[in-house]
Amino acid sequence: MDVNEPTGGLEQSPEFVQDLEGRYRLDAIFEFATWAATAIAIGVLAWLLISVLIDGLGTLDWQFITSFPSRKAERAGILPALQGTILLMVVVATFSFPLGVGAAIYLEEFATDNWFTRVVEILIGNLAGVPSIIYGLLGLTVFLRLFSDITQGPTILSGGLTLTLLILPVVIVATRESLRAVPDSTRLAGFALGANRWQVVWSHVLPAAMPGVMTGMILALSRAIGDTATLLVTGAAAFIPFSPDGFLSRYTALPIQIYNWASRPQAEFHNLAASGIIVLMAVLLIMNTTAVVLRNKFQQRS
Amino acid sequence: MISNSVSEDIATDIALKAENVSVFYGSTLAVKDVFLDIPRNQIVAFIGPSGCGKSTILRCFNRMNDLIPGARVEGRITFHGRDIHDKSIDPVELRRRVGQVFQRPNPFPKSIYENIAFGARINGYQGSMDELVENSLRGAALWDEVKDKLKESGLSLSGGQQQRLCIARAIAIQPEVILMDEPCSALDPISTLKVEELMQQLKESYTIVIVTHNMQQASRVSDMTAFFNAEATESGGKIGYLVEYDKTVNIFQNPAQKSTQEYVTGRFG
Structure with missing residues (x-):
């Protein structure tokens, strides 16, 4: 068996179709999705904060x-x-x-x-x-x-x-x-x-x-x-x-x-x-x- | 309170007596018809398969079952001849006299010192707290290990030390009986051995009732052994009952009941 095949480099039983590549892809997609959710939430808050600071700092003394x-x-x-x-x-x-x-x-x-x-x-x-x-x-x-x-x-x-x-x-x-x-x-x-x-x-x-x-x-x-x-x-x-x-x-x-x-x-x-x-x-x-x-x-x- | 009559009965050799005790949880019968005498300054072991009501009966002796919603105890339990369910007996006072050590070590999330001092303080202890803490820790064979860190959290100790701290906490309020509900089941063999040695020392001053799943432990430490078993009901539940109660040596070497013989030789349970 070619060890470069996506089987984790180990001998596989034919009863298990591992599809490691697909599973890692799903892993990456999920990580990106949760990262994006965090980024959007923080981004909106930061935008709000910055616009308030820009408008308000000038008169705040x-x-x-x-x-x-x-x-x-x-x-x-x-x-x-x-x-x-x-x-x-x-x-x-x-x-x-x-x-x-x-x-x-x-x-x-x-x-x-x-x-x-x-x-x-x-x-x-x-x-x-x-x-x-x-x-x-x-x-x-x-x-x-x-x-x-x-x-x-x-x-x-x-x-x-x-x-x-x-x-x-x-x-x-x-x-x-x-x-x-x-x-x-x-x-x-x-x-x-x-x-x-x-x-x-x-x-x-x-x-x-x-x-x-x-x-x-x-x-x-x-x-x-x-x-x-x-x-x-x-x-x-x-x-x-x-x-x-x-x-x-x-x-x-x-x-x-x-x-x-x-x-x-x-x-x-x-x-x-x-x-x-x-x-x-x-x-x-x-x-x-x-x-x-x-x-x-x-x-x-x- | 209890104290008045205890002085009369203190000469008797029976600390606790259960007569025809049955315990219900809601409408379900959990243990039935238990007759049992706990002699003073002896170690009594409760053995038997899971769900046979050993711990349930144990909790009757300090009325901890009162705290379980729907639990009901029938029959008569006497402590030095006084019915513990009598209206004149306050469970709070009873629990000072009949202490308990639990299955999992459960020190309070406070300093070692405070763990011991709490029980004494709430029960109105008037003497020197430092001395009491030291004596209790010595009594539980823990003093040398913790004397330099009394201000540290009780939770910083190892499992075996925590359990000995719980024993020290129990003896700090000077009980007469200590109930132990599988006190070594969460401990490693060396810690278990230490607790067992400790029990032999404690026996001089206290009466001990121990629930254990470990038959070697029962045969090693106890003077008397009660074997409980459970019978299946038609609805699929289990009702515990006391099979046999005798000197430990008889239970393990020459039991009167066949099921006891089978249990102690490891053929079931």
């Missing part, structure tokens, strides 16, 4: 970050929107972490598996996909009208609480997934030492699940920080020429300000919108980096 909005494009800045967004995120993180993680712990660790928990599970999964404008309308009814004595109308608190509702399903689903990934042998080891369920969860299950929980929180907060529809409905203001002085202050937020500038006819404001996008992305990046650092810390400890 310290004065832009520290100024209030103005009718004159050259004097307009993003300070109140930046402050509003930061305060919103504080509210969202403060409420969504304990509520979301708490609900997930109850459903995963304490509740028995029955039709009720299964229905709740399906509902939460579906809620994660509901458009944010619907949550905005819910927030309008509940936080702006029903609890207006507490939230004082369209304030950072009511906006943040509405965003909390928006991301709660994401936090719950992500936390449940990471709790489920903790092996049962860890729980059994705890119980066999005479720990009760709370001690097992608090000392062993939750620390082991924490990296996954943090990842879920990052994704959820990233969704909240960029959400516009919810805040439009719950009354974020388009024009705020002052810094918010607390959680019961009227406010605007980065996506609202960007939306507002982008919808003006003048080209100068479009550049401001691009600068605003850069600021928003920087905030997002800082937030995610913090979360990744926290997550690595948890991973090292365990």
Whole structure:
């Protein structure tokens, strides 16, 4: 037999038609296809990023970050929107972490598996996909009208609480997934030492699940920080020429300000919108980096 | 709690007693009609083919079956004469007195020190934690190997060391009985030997019940052996039952039942 034939250089049984050449070709085609998918995804994002940078970098300076909005494009800045967004995120993180993680712990660790928990599970999964404008309308009814004595109308608190509702399903689903990934042998080891369920969860299950929980929180907060529809409905203001002085202050937020500038006819404001996008992305990046650092810390400890 | 009456019964030589115990998973009967006395400071081995309910019965003794949804235990199990299903007995307290070591080593993903300290802390241990950690590790013949790296993760140890860490963790809360569910099935022969030697030392202070698939192990380490078997049901399931329970030497050399004879000589199972 000629060893140069595509048989791998080894004697072949006639019952196996190896066709190595064809199999390697398919291998190469598949590798190219997956590479192309990656390249397209990255390419589109890079294009988006570059065009934003080109439009926005020119007007992005310290004065832009520290100024209030103005009718004159050259004097307009993003300070109140930046402050509003930061305060919103504080509210969202403060409420969504304990509520979301708490609900997930109850459903995963304490509740028995029955039709009720299964229905709740399906509902939460579906809620994660509901458009944010619907949550905005819910927030309008509940936080702006029903609890207006507490939230004082369209304030950072009511906006943040509405965003909390928006991301709660994401936090719950992500936390449940990471709790489920903790092996049962860890729980059994705890119980066999005479720990009760709370001690097992608090000392062993939750620390082991924490990296996954943090990842879920990052994704959820990233969704909240960029959400516009919810805040439009719950009354974020388009024009705020002052810094918010607390959680019961009227406010605007980065996506609202960007939306507002982008919808003006003048080209100068479009550049401001691009600068605003850069600021928003920087905030997002800082937030995610913090979360990744926290997550690595948890991973090292365990 | 348990402690009041234990002092009266502590003189008896039976640590655990199963009377007519049957275990159901949902509506399925898994093991039926088990009568068994576990004597104090002895090693009792449970042997038998897979699915005969050895581990199920083992888990009855510290009520770990409570954690399995749908599991139900019938009959009476007593610990120093007290019914462990009595309302006055808290399973959390029972599990401190009846510890367990699992089939696969399952140290917590924490430091070696914390692995031992956790059980003591949750059970309200008041003494010196450093001393307890050292004594427990010494008791599990692991101290010399880990004394310089107590802050390292328990998962950094080898499989055999991890299993001895789990034993150290179990004895740290000063139980009276240690249940071992195939503790060597995931270990190499040398680690297995170490654990077996350890069991002989532990026997001085503890009562040990061990489930094993390894008949040589049962004959090497145990004083008493219980042979379980399973019978097929019409619906295709299996119901485990206790065939014979006697001194280990009798089970292996002169069993009363034919099926025991066949099993220990390797003719089935």
